[in-house]
Amino acid sequence: MNTPDSFPRRRSIRSFVVRAGRMGPGQVRAIEELAPRFVLPFQDRPLDTAAVFGRVAPVVFEIGFGMGDATAAIAEAMPDTDFIGVEVHTPGVGALLKKIGEKGLANVRIVQHDAVEVLEQMIAPGSLAGVHVFFPDPWHKKRHNKRRLIQEPFVGLLASRIAPGGTLHCATDWQPYAEQMLQVLSAQPLLANTAEGYSPKPGYRPLTKFENRGLKLGHGVWDLVFQRIGEVVCTVG
Numbered sequence: 001m002n003t004p005d006s007f008p009r010r011r012s013i014r015s016f017v018v019r020a021g022r023m024g025p026g027q028v029r030a031i032e033e034l035a036p037r038f039v040l041p042f043q044d045r046p047l048d049t050a051a052v053f054g055r056v057a058p059v060v061f062e063i064g065f066g067m068g069d070a071t072a073a074i075a076e077a078m079p080d081t082d083f084i085g086v087e088v089h090t091p092g093v094g095a096l097l098k099k100i101g102e103k104g105l106a107n108v109r110i111v112q113h114d115a116v117e118v119l120e121q122m123i124a125p126g127s128l129a130g131v132h133v134f135f136p137d138p139w140h141k142k143r144h145n146k147r148r149l150i151q152e153p154f155v156g157l158l159a160s161r162i163a164p165g166g167t168l169h170c171a172t173d174w175q176p177y178a179e180q181m182l183q184v185l186s187a188q189p190l191l192a193n194t195a196e197g198y199s200p201k202p203g204y205r206p207l208t209k210f211e212n213r214g215l216k217l218g219h220g221v222w223d224l225v226f227q228r229i230g231e232v233v234c235t236v237g
Ligand SMILES: C[S@@+](CC[C@H](N)C(=O)[O-])C[C@H]1O[C@@H](n2cnc3c(N)ncnc32)[C@H](O)[C@@H]1O
Pocket: 015, 016, 063, 064, 065, 066, 067, 070, 086, 087, 088, 089, 092, 113, 114, 115, 116, 133, 134, 135, 136, 137, 138, 149, 208
């Protein structure tokens, strides 16, 4: 299990700050009992997903699953798909492990590490059926905008890891970030928009409590669903 200090230092700007967080006894117990089976250590070579999941199935990669509500609901509804969820926040890892235990999910694995490095090192080019990036940190202040995940060159890396025909699904409740996402994703030659601009919310993405509250207050949510086109590329330039 990573602790904040165990993340190796990188020179580039990160999309997260590791916060201290309290964990409930259920989360602590879930980590003790379930992490050995469901948390994969970070490694600097591609993951053998067939060996990890014990089958060959489409793999969806989720960046920043938070407390794992959407991850667990989607994995439960899609038992024929395998899910790799990446999150740096330990209470979130505990929360998703708890749900994995409660729902008896066999199709989820977790990596507690910077998703940028996980994608670079552990995910082979053209290997993912999909990527979910739900409500990434919006980094509202102008001087923090550079920390946003959805920008070049990261989108180039993301696109390279998705199999042709696979999808990239982003959602945000912060309009300036939605506009940035639409601009950056539309400019990526390996991605094609499945909608004209923003997409209707795909049925598989559950409404979170937070999102529901925002919608009632008249706040917007923007989904973007892009499809990977072209051939598999083996290098990211
Ligand atoms: C605003 S929260 C949204 C959580 C969740 N997706 C949801 O919809 O409720 C963003 C999450 O992304 C995580 N995160 C940000 N950058 C990350 C990165 N590079 N690797 C892994 N997790 C990251 C943060 O720790 C945080 O939990």
